[in-house]
Amino acid sequence: MTIEEAINTGLEFEEQVRKVYSEAAKKFADPMARKIFTVLADEEDRHVQYLEARLDEWQRTGKVTAEKLETTIPSEEAIQAGMKRLEKRMAVQDFSVELAMLKKALDLEIEATRFFKQMVGELDAEGQKMFERFVEIEVGHEAIVQAEIDALTGTRLLVRLRGISGWRTA
Numbered sequence: 001m002t003i004e005e006a007i008n009t010g011l012e013f014e015e016q017v018r019k020v021y022s023e024a025a026k027k028f029a030d031p032m033a034r035k036i037f038t039v040l041a042d043e044e045d046r047h048v049q050y051l052e053a054r055l056d057e058w059q060r061t062g063k064v065t066a067e068k069l070e071t072t073i074p075s076e077e078a079i080q081a082g083m084k085r086l087e088k089r090m091a092v093q094d095f096s097v098e099l100a101m102l103k104k105a106l107d108l109e110i111e112a113t114r115f116f117k118q119m120v121g122e123l124d125a126e127g128q129k130m131f132e133r134f135v136e137i138e139v140g141h142e143a144i145v146q147a148e149i150d151a152l153t154g155t156r157l158l159v160r161l162r163g164i165s166g167w168r169t170a
Helices: 001-028 033-062 076-090 096-122 125-155
Strands: none
Touching: 001 033, 001 096, 001 125, 033 125, 096 125
């Protein structure tokens, strides 16, 4: 796969998951859940902008540079504390629609992570560097979405953020 094809495919993943998060942010009744999904949608939007800029750079120069890609995902401790607060509020409501959206988002995040990992294995050094950061961030997104699913279902599937390779917030 060429770097241009990889960027375009990455854009498709990021646009799909941004749409799911935007819809979830509008449909969730809980203000905390809406805030989480607004933050995730905004982050995915920044990913789309980043990839569009890399694609433009590639098309103009024939090169791509792995510019720094930041994340707004909070620390592991903040995620765990927020999950505990959310579990208490969620215990008394029916969130079947929200749960379905979360499962769709998780599937998309997992698929995107797989794709970005594949690109790390296939592309040249600069492409690898760019997509390695996406892997780190998407794994964090997976953990957040799984934590939300756990909170809604009342289960603790032991999402082990410490064990996730590449977990970083900057």
